[in-house]
Amino acid sequence: MDAQNPGEMRDAAVIVARDENGLVALLTSRFPKHGGEYLFLPGGRMEPGETPEQCGWRELREEAGITAQSWRPLGSYAITLGSAARVHLFLAEGLTLGPQELAEGEDDFKLMWWPMRDAITAATEGRFLLQGGPLALLLADRL
Template sequence: MNHDPGGGWVRHRTLEPVRTQNFCIHRDDVTRPDGSRAIFEYQEIGHGAAVVAQRQDGKIALVRVGHYLHGDTLNLPGGTIEPDEPPEKAAFRELEEETGVTAQSLVPLGVTRLLNRSTVQLHLFATVGDLTPGRRKLSAAETGMTVEWWDLKDAVSAALGGTITFAGGRLGILLFAEAARTGQLA
């Protein structure tokens, strides 16, 4: 990914001390809008998609998995968008892989940037219509992942209270709750 600075910033050169298939650290020699020279470091991470999937009974899907850095985590189904994959297609794929359900259609809830020193974007979606049960297709990294169906009110409390700690999951649940409250999902 080639990031073009904006807002009066000028990049003179960039170093990539760490680069893998899905992650890169950049150290850019820049001139700030005020004319001062600095080093600006940021992470380049693949974009992601997450889904608030709601069943007919009103419960939403959350996935629980033991995470290397964060221990036991509860979050929305989602994951990395593959190169050249549209965000909506990634959302459909991740929903099926992690929960075993497929959706008829999705409605965008928004796109957020997760960190101010990162290029990553998270595309948030909600399901519309019935969910069709199927089979989960977990990757090796998702071993032990379980699906839990939560009442929306309880999921909102978990997002606000810190039981759900990842920013994207918290934001997705809160955006969904507001869209449902105001009738924007009908």
């Protein structure tokens, strides 16, 4: 939910960042409210005036310290039936690594590189907290 407008959800972007060796960038963090540590892909909610692509670029740079030369849309999907908000999925390639620019509350985000097959296995085991990551991995793997 949007903290500035309770009850209103904003669109979001989720990014599969895949390097030249086929490894994907995963983040891990503890979410005590949800029962432990989970994996997730870089992503987050759109800021006012941002396009889905701009949101993806920003979130990838901030959360993972990654910029990408190539962006490919993987589709846009409803977040819930009760809202018009959508999650926009992207595949990013041609990666350049830099420092993470973590916001308050993100200071324990750890960047890891996993083979796609292992990331998909983790998704099938329920190790992702949010639904956008597993869907994005499955779609990117089909390309």
